[in-house]
Amino acid sequence: MSFIAELWKFLGVRKKFWLLPILLMMVLLGGLLVLSQGSAVAPFIYTLF
Amino acid sequence: MTSILGISAFYHDSAAALVRDGEIVAAAQEERFTRKKHDAGYPYHAVEYVLEEAGLRFSDVDHVAFYDKPFLKFERLLETYVAFAPRGFNSFRVAMPVWLKEKLFQKSMLIRNLSKHDGGFEDKDRLLFAEHHFSHAASAFYPSGFDEALVLTLDGVGEWATGTVAIGRGNDLKIIKELRFPHSIGLLYSAFTYYIGFKVNSGEYKVMGLAPYGEPRFKDLILDKLVDVKPDGSFRLDQSYFNYCTGLTMTNSRFAALFGEPVRNPESARLTQFHMDIAASIQAVTEEIVLKMCRSLASEYSMSNLCLAGGVALNCVANGKLVRDGCFENVWVQPAAGDAGGAVGVALAVWHDELKNGRSVSGTQDSMKGSYLGPSFSQPEIESRLSGCGAVFEVLKPQDMISQTARALADGKAVGWFQGRMEFGPRALGGRSILGDPRSPDMQRTLNLKVKYRESFRPFAPSVLREHVSDWFECGIDSPYMLLVADVCDEHRKEMTPDQEQLFGIEKLNVPRSAVPAVTHVDFSARLQTVHQDTNPLYHELISAFHALSGCPMVVNTSFNVRGEPIVCTPEDAFNCFMGTDIEWLAIGNCILRKEHQDLSLREDYTAKYELD
Numbered sequence: 001m002s003f004i005a006e007l008w009k010f011l012g013v014r015k016k017f018w019l020l021p022i023l024l025m026m027v028l029l030g031g032l033l034v035l036s037q038g039s040a041v042a043p044f045i046y047t048l049f
Numbered sequence: 050m051t052s053i054l055g056i057s058a059f060y061h062d063s064a065a066a067l068v069r070d071g072e073i074v075a076a077a078q079e080e081r082f083t084r085k086k087h088d089a090g091y092p093y094h095a096v097e098y099v100l101e102e103a104g105l106r107f108s109d110v111d112h113v114a115f116y117d118k119p120f121l122k123f124e125r126l127l128e129t130y131v132a133f134a135p136r137g138f139n140s141f142r143v144a145m146p147v148w149l150k151e152k153l154f155q156k157s158m159l160i161r162n163l164s165k166h167d168g169g170f171e172d173k174d175r176l177l178f179a180e181h182h183f184s185h186a187a188s189a190f191y192p193s194g195f196d197e198a199l200v201l202t203l204d205g206v207g208e209w210a211t212g213t214v215a216i217g218r219g220n221d222l223k224i225i226k227e228l229r230f231p232h233s234i235g236l237l238y239s240a241f242t243y244y245i246g247f248k249v250n251s252g253e254y255k256v257m258g259l260a261p262y263g264e265p266r267f268k269d270l271i272l273d274k275l276v277d278v279k280p281d282g283s284f285r286l287d288q289s290y291f292n293y294c295t296g297l298t299m300t301n302s303r304f305a306a307l308f309g310e311p312v313r314n315p316e317s318a319r320l321t322q323f324h325m326d327i328a329a330s331i332q333a334v335t336e337e338i339v340l341k342m343c344r345s346l347a348s349e350y351s352m353s354n355l356c357l358a359g360g361v362a363l364n365c366v367a368n369g370k371l372v373r374d375g376c377f378e379n380v381w382v383q384p385a386a387g388d389a390g391g392a393v394g395v396a397l398a399v400w401h402d403e404l405k406n407g408r409s410v411s412g413t414q415d416s417m418k419g420s421y422l423g424p425s426f427s428q429p430e431i432e433s434r435l436s437g438c439g440a441v442f443e444v445l446k447p448q449d450m451i452s453q454t455a456r457a458l459a460d461g462k463a464v465g466w467f468q469g470r471m472e473f474g475p476r477a478l479g480g481r482s483i484l485g486d487p488r489s490p491d492m493q494r495t496l497n498l499k500v501k502y503r504e505s506f507r508p509f510a511p512s513v514l515r516e517h518v519s520d521w522f523e524c525g526i527d528s529p530y531m532l533l534v535a536d537v538c539d540e541h542r543k544e545m546t547p548d549q550e551q552l553f554g555i556e557k558l559n560v561p562r563s564a565v566p567a568v569t570h571v572d573f574s575a576r577l578q579t580v581h582q583d584t585n586p587l588y589h590e591l592i593s594a595f596h597a598l599s600g601c602p603m604v605v606n607t608s609f610n611v612r613g614e615p616i617v618c619t620p621e622d623a624f625n626c627f628m629g630t631d632i633e634w635l636a637i638g639n640c641i642l643r644k645e646h647q648d649l650s651l652r653e654d655y656t657a658k659y660e661l662d
Contacts, residue, residue, distance in 0.1 A: 003154060010120045019124065022131055030145030 051404070052105055054096065055396030057116040057184070057388050059155060061087045061250055064389035064473075065095035066422075067103045067110075068396040071406055073192065075102035076422040076473040078389045081618040086659070087251060088615075091162040092392075098424055100166070108168025110175070114399045116391030117181035119155040121208035123148060125230055129294055137295035177403065179395045181207025182359070183215075183224060185386075188394025189358035190217035191401055191408065192416045193381040199352045201342065204359035204387075205235035205250075214346060217356070220401040220408045231294050232285050234338055235361050237276065240291055241331040243299035245324045246313030257366055258507045260332035261572040262557065263325030267308060268333045274307060276334060281349075282342030320504075332366060339367045344376045353378040358394070362386035362532070363475065365576050369534035372526065384420040384530035385474030393473075419584030420530060421480055423471025426620060431638040434620040439651050442640040450639045451587075455594035457634040458486050458604060463500050465609060465635035465642075467623045468587050472616070476531045477608035478578060479512055479588035481616050481623070483632060485567060485605035486595075487511055492567035492605055493558075499631040502656050503612035506558055509605045510576040511568035514592050517602035518579050521565070531578040531606075537563045542573055567605045578606060613659030629655030 011017050055066040058079075066076035075098065080086055082094030100107060126144060130137045151158060156176070163170040170176075179187070185202040200215040200222070211233030214226040238256070239249045247255050278284045288294060292301040298312075305311050310323055343355065355377040362368065363386050372380050383390050400406050426434070428444075435442055445453065457464055464484045472480045483500060485492045487509075497505045510531050511521075519525045524535035541564045545552075549560045563569040582589045596602040609617045611630060617623045620637050627635045627642060628651050635642040 003157065006156070007120065010124075014121075014124065016124060019127060022127060026127060026130070026141075026145065027149065030141075030149045033142055034146045034149050 051111045051400070052103065052109060053112045053114060053396040053399045054099065054110045055114050055116065055392040055394070055399075056092060056096070056159070057391040057395070058091050058159075059089060059152065060388060061089050062387055062389040063088055063090060063092040063095070064385070064392040065092045065099050066392040066396050066473075067099035067105075068393070068400055069103060071397070071400050071408065073393060073397070073416060073418065073422060075099040076385070076393050077424065077471065078473070078615075080615040081423065081471065084615055084622070086613055086615050091159070093162065093165065096166060102424070106168050107163070107166035107170070112175050112177055112399050113163060113170075114177045114179060114395040115159060116179060116184040116388070116395040118178050118208055119152060121180070123153060125206075125209050129230070133295045140295055140297060143297060177395075177399055179398050180210070181391065182210040182213040182227070183222075183398060184391035184394035185358040185383075186213060186215040186217075186224060186356075186394070187222060187398035187402070188385070188390040189356035189362075189381070189383045190215070190222055191397040192383065192393070193354070193356045194411050194413050194415050195354040195356065195379065195381065196408075196410050196412070197352065198354035198356045198381075199346055199350055199377075200356045200358070201346065202357070202359040203234050203339070203361035205239060206230045206233055211235060212359070212361075216350070216352075220406060222398070222402055228283060231288060231291070234284070234335060235359070236291075236293060236299070237286060238331060238335055238361065238364075240293070240299040240304070241327060244304065244308075244312050245320075245327060246315040246318065249299060253360070254363075255504070255507065256328045257332060257364060258570075259320070259325050259328040260366070261329070261570050261574065262506060263322065263327070263329035265329040265333035266326050267330035270307065271330055271334050272337075275304075276338075278338055278341060280341065281345035282338055282340075284338060320506075335361070335364060336367045336370050339364075339371060340374055340376075343371055344374070347376040355380045356383070357381070358383040358386045358390060360387045365532045366534045366574070368532055369574070372533055381415060382530065382532040384417060384472075384476065384478075384532065386532075387475065389474065417473075417530075419581070420472050420474050420476075420478060421470040421585065422473040423480070424618060425470040426638065428638045431620050431640055435624060435637065435640060435642075438621050438624050439648060440624050440642055441646040441648070442637075442642045445639050445641055447639055450636055450641060451590050451594050453641060454634065454636045455591055455598055458484060458595050459598045461486050461489050461492075462633040463496060463631060465623060465627050465632045465637075466588075466591070467609065467617065467620065467635070467637040469585070471618055474530070476578075477606065477616055478529070478531065479580060479585050479606065481609040481618070482512075482606050483609050484512075485509075486599070486601075487565035487567045487603055487605045488599065488601055490561050490566050495631070496567075496605065496607060501607065501610075501612055502630070508570045508576065509568050509607050510578055511565065511603040512578045512580050512588070512592060512606040513603035514589065514596065515579040515581050517596075518577065521603065522575060522577060524577060527581070528577040528579045529581060529584060531576055534574045534576050536573045537565070537569050537575060541565065565601065565603065568603070611655050611659060625653055626655070629653045629658070
């Protein structure tokens, strides 16, 4: 819960509420990806993420 | 008394640092303890070590500070995917699970990990976050000896920023300009590192070492097609040649077509003159950008001191050119300029910027303590640990240990040198080093191929007595952290014969370029470490003893590890590396180990133990 509150506050401070629908879509899509695969391993690339 | 724990983690080079009342007490990278190069995990061992060094329990720590802001990074990631959609789906598919499972919840992950230390972690308000480049800027400015300085940070990318300019005055530090992703000099250099077939994020040193063997014949092409550099050094990268925003490689087919060759496969394709020319070209472009930036900043702000940090600040060739250019009177580079240094930076930022504590500076001496901020071992502990691993050693008086080791060096032996506290940052500075005689024409090849198990072209650095540096190199200033490159003085150089002039690229490696060929690169340059009596008296004494024997006031200094291995941390690590390589002599504390006395069944095969870097 505190995570959602922090994220909400972050979007407010950054004035990035327009990211919210995209964020939700991405979380849904990303959630499907998470469910469809076993492990989360960062790939061999400069650690951009 | 206020204690602040700084942490850098979860991307690469995790580290922890402890600052007490503004003094850096200890700092170490996690890789040294876990023996996993560039370990990106939570730095549990490093935290335990810095607490122990400071004599603290975790519950005694007043503030814990993390070196970047995960939400901001996530914002950049999302906006990048939106900007490039649908092209970035491949990258998105890989990145999202990592973020949704772990990285988005970094604060909770951090708290969970912090709770594993004694005393737990209840008061979450003790946890603070700073922006990535602010941590870099703080690591460059606060430990410098300057009361006032311009601070330039350049790296791959933090949250949004890829480079910043800050002004530091007293305890005040403010970022005044920034360059933003995807326009990044660090990512540009890494793109070429990838193209030449080296590992991104660790092979950049190799590109720099390869550059002097080539001609920068692609420099104009790079400046014409890939990078639009403005007169003030700011720039934009043409993203149509790169793939890092949307894909899982640094460059794309258009990039390869521009230069006419595919990405080199490190397993099957040899390094050719083409790759050396590419390395020389990107090095020249990097130097031009850094110099333009600094000249423009010097004229805009009229300040005489410059501090540097961020991974690009480890490009000591560019640093050397910057110092020689003279646009700033004084330049100081944070020795742990990469992400590990963010741990020191963020802890100092809390002390000075958040808690508003003042700062006293000497004007000449920095507060990094020679970067000897890691673990040390007492003589009884060394003896017991060496006995535990079956080593055969003799214990000498300190004076005898010095004189016999100097003699071993003069006899051309490869010497392991393990003394005092371990260095913080990527360079070994005489705490965990492999040493050799720089006068020997075979030393570079021997150390590269038989000791380090790495490519023969890679240069070695000299550790030279500070008081003799200008007798041998075109450099009159301190370079205690091996972050400046200077040329060997004319009188010590050896010119090539007409036949040797005809040689190409790496063939020139075998041509001695000076009276100290093992530390002189093909273009007469050397990556200097000046050794100072006040910061490392024992190392100073050893080189002085070698000087007395040989007339040469320097030794070859390379990190105590093999290719791909983290630098040794404990006497056991040192013994294993000694046994697994052709190091012939090892000095740990006052213990001397000779290879011929050891039980060879303890020898481990080190040639393939670590991955190529």
